[in-house]
Amino acid sequence: MDLIYCAGGNIGLQRIALEEGWQLGQRSDATPSPFNMTFIDINYKKADFERHLEIVRLFRPKYATVPDLSA
Structure with missing residues (x-):
């Protein structure tokens, strides 16, 4: 089981999560964080699908949100 800490922008908390064995x-x-990301989420309120796909291709996380199709 992977435990994932997901709150961007706080390097100190990311470091603590890593030290405790979290992803x-x-x-x-x-x-982008200086640490390796296991999960990439998308801002569903202001989804930028092209940027999301670009970031997923670049960082190749183990998990990524798959956005719904928009009308």
């Missing part, structure tokens, strides 16, 4: 996640619209 890291962040949204695709966030500033």
Whole structure:
């Protein structure tokens, strides 16, 4: 089982999560973290599908949100 801490922007908390054996996640619209991400989420309220796919291709996380199709 993977435990994932997902709250971008706080390097100190990300470091603590890693030290405790957790994986890291962040949204695709966030500033990239210096740490490896296991999960990439999307901002569903302001989804940028192209950016999300670009970030997923670039970082190749174990898990990623798959957005619904929009009309």
